Amino acid sequence: MIKRLKKINKAKIFIGFASICGFLLFWYLGTAYTEVGKVMASPIDLFWRFLQSAYEPIGPHTIWGHLLSSISRVMMGFALASVCGILLGLVMGSSPLGEAIARPLFELLRPIPPIAWISIAVLWFGLGEMAKYFIIFLSGFFNITINIYTGAKAVDQELIGAAKMLGCSDRKIFTTIVLPSSVPYIFTGLHIALSSSWAAVVAAEMVRSTDGVGWLITQGMGISDTSQIMVGILSIGVVGFILSSIMRGVEAKLCAWSRVEKS
Amino acid sequence: MCLEPSREIMTNSVIKCENVSKQFYSDGEMVQVLEDISLEARENEILVIFGPGQCGKTTLLKAIAALEPATGGTITINGKKKTKPGPECGLVYQTIALFPWLTTMGNVEYGLKVKGMGKKERRERANKYIKLVGLEGFEKSFPIQLSGGMKQRVGIARVYCNEPDVMLLDEPFGHLDAQTRYLMQEELERIWQTEKRTIIFVTNNMEEAIYLADRIIVLTNCPAKIKQEFKVDFPRPRNITDPEFLKLRKEITGILDPLE
Ligand SMILES: Nc1ncnc2c1ncn2[C@@H]1O[C@H](COP(=O)(O)OP(=O)(O)O)[C@@H](O)[C@H]1O
Ligand SMILES: [Mg+2]
Numbered sequence: 001m002i003k004r005l006k007k008i009n010k011a012k013i014f015i016g017f018a019s020i021c022g023f024l025l026f027w028y029l030g031t032a033y034t035e036v037g038k039v040m041a042s043p044i045d046l047f048w049r050f051l052q053s054a055y056e057p058i059g060p061h062t063i064w065g066h067l068l069s070s071i072s073r074v075m076m077g078f079a080l081a082s083v084c085g086i087l088l089g090l091v092m093g094s095s096p097l098g099e100a101i102a103r104p105l106f107e108l109l110r111p112i113p114p115i116a117w118i119s120i121a122v123l124w125f126g127l128g129e130m131a132k133y134f135i136i137f138l139s140g141f142f143n144i145t146i147n148i149y150t151g152a153k154a155v156d157q158e159l160i161g162a163a164k165m166l167g168c169s170d171r172k173i174f175t176t177i178v179l180p181s182s183v184p185y186i187f188t189g190l191h192i193a194l195s196s197s198w199a200a201v202v203a204a205e206m207v208r209s210t211d212g213v214g215w216l217i218t219q220g221m222g223i224s225d226t227s228q229i230m231v232g233i234l235s236i237g238v239v240g241f242i243l244s245s246i247m248r249g250v251e252a253k254l255c256a257w258s259r260v261e262k263s
Numbered sequence: 264m265c266l267e268p269s270r271e272i273m274t275n276s277v278i279k280c281e282n283v284s285k286q287f288y289s290d291g292e293m294v295q296v297l298e299d300i301s302l303e304a305r306e307n308e309i310l311v312i313f314g315p316g317q318c319g320k321t322t323l324l325k326a327i328a329a330l331e332p333a334t335g336g337t338i339t340i341n342g343k344k345k346t347k348p349g350p351e352c353g354l355v356y357q358t359i360a361l362f363p364w365l366t367t368m369g370n371v372e373y374g375l376k377v378k379g380m381g382k383k384e385r386r387e388r389a390n391k392y393i394k395l396v397g398l399e400g401f402e403k404s405f406p407i408q409l410s411g412g413m414k415q416r417v418g419i420a421r422v423y424c425n426e427p428d429v430m431l432l433d434e435p436f437g438h439l440d441a442q443t444r445y446l447m448q449e450e451l452e453r454i455w456q457t458e459k460r461t462i463i464f465v466t467n468n469m470e471e472a473i474y475l476a477d478r479i480i481v482l483t484n485c486p487a488k489i490k491q492e493f494k495v496d497f498p499r500p501r502n503i504t505d506p507e508f509l510k511l512r513k514e515i516t517g518i519l520d521p522l523e
Binding site: 156159161163166177 | 330348349350353354356360363374377378406421422
């Protein structure tokens with residue numbers, strides 16, 4: 001059984017690899033032999049451009065510096081969103097009063113896309129970092145809250161009964177039952193929030209910034225440099241993928257109990 | 264055939280239900296589920312409550328445990344009136360209801376941990392009961408990794424370890440395949456013989472009832488009332504082919520309504 005699973009996994013990895021290679025080849029042929037080459041850099045050019053950007057600054061920093069600025073903005077907003085979202089989600093999910101107060105307001109604000117807040121964020125916080133943190137915070141906060149709220153609501157009442165019958169006090173029900181059983185939901189929320197925060201930072205930087213990957217793209221647009229734009233776009237993809245993988249790894253460790261295969 | 268050298272004298276009643284009744288209201292309509300149930304369980308006996316599916320057995324156990332309190336009558340445990348769920352009653356759920364994020368060890372020691380017992384002491388105690396139910400080597404497994412029978416062993420150990428005054432077992436082997444079910448019945452008897460407890464065991468399986476019980480209380484269909492009580496006094500371990508076993512089975516079958 002396990003052997004077969006491993007085989008399937010290997011085949012999957014191989015096919016995934018082949019599909020990426022195929023895509024690159026298609027892209028290369030397209031840029032080398034058709035008109036597309038005039039408006040788009042070939043993957044090989046792009047690769048060199050990417051390497052070049054690793055040591056030659058574009059504007060204030062090299063690509064690393066831009067990535068670092070964007071990532072640190074995301075981390076700041078994301079950390080704030082996590083703390084507030086987890087707290088509010090748990091309160092809404094485990095206290096009927098908290099739910100009654102927060103739910104309607106929450107449902108009203110939730111459908112507003114974070115980008116829609118950009119103008120008001122700039123008016124409130126100016127053009128500095130605060131406005132960006134605010135946008136990133138919003139893009140993570142609602143996702144985290146709604147997932148944790150769902151998780152805390154979904155706690156199996158039978159488990160709460162079982163805990164009480166084993167002598168657990170009401171106060172400890174929260175820490176020993178509600179919290180641990182919400183962990184998979186917490187991670188789902190954090191995972192989605194991290195992806196949307198990463199998307200939001202790019203948007204925020206494209207509106208107004210002096211560095212970061214979003215800036216790289218708008219600046220490239222200003223000077224009509226497609227390969228700079230594409231270096232920006234690609235690094236957004238790569239970093240998004242890495243952040244997502246890290247999240248998945250942590251999740252697999254902490255939520256082993258809800259995933260492990262029967263052996 | 265005398266396999267029981269010294270049975271404790273079973274006279275003190277640990278748990279007493281007097282005229283217990285329970286109604287539910289659903290869609291404004293009143294549904295009577297339990298009607299005037301009076302029973303007692305004596306120290307260290309296995310009292311089996313036998314009744315058809317959906318007759319109110321789970322409702323009765325939840326009322327005894329005060330998880331969903333009865334609407335009429337009184338329930339006392341060791342003379343104290345039972346009003347809210349607590350560790351003097353231990354329930355082994357029909358749905359097993361283990362804490363999925365805790366390992367076998369985590370589940371078994373849970374009750375001791377929330378009571379504030381030190382790690383070394385509670386590990387020792389938990390280990391004793393993990394061994395008693397035959398789960399040595401699976402201390403670090405999560406419930407999702409265990410088979411149905413093993414999960415229910417964890418459920419039994421979790422309650423045993425907490426040393427309640429009375430253990431309530433709600434069709435604990437109902438989900439198991441027939442073979443595992445027989446095995447678990449033998450196992451439960453062995454565990455109980457090793458360390459006697461007062462057990463109220465609910466089932467809808469007559470052989471299981473006769474195999475395990477000191478006394479059997481037969482319930483009627485919904486609303487559940489007590490139909491009759493049977494004493495099972497032939498020696499353990501019992502065999503389904505014993506003439507006494509067959510005789511009692513015939514006797515119980517005789518009082519059941521044809522619909523049941
Ligand atoms: N919370 C409830 N509200 C309304 N009816 C209920 C509730 N719980 C149980 N019942 C009803 O009580 C009856 C007995 O249920 P239960 O005690 O689970 O039966 P058993 O355990 O004997 O199979 C069923 O008909 C069920 O529909
Ligand atoms: Mg039931």
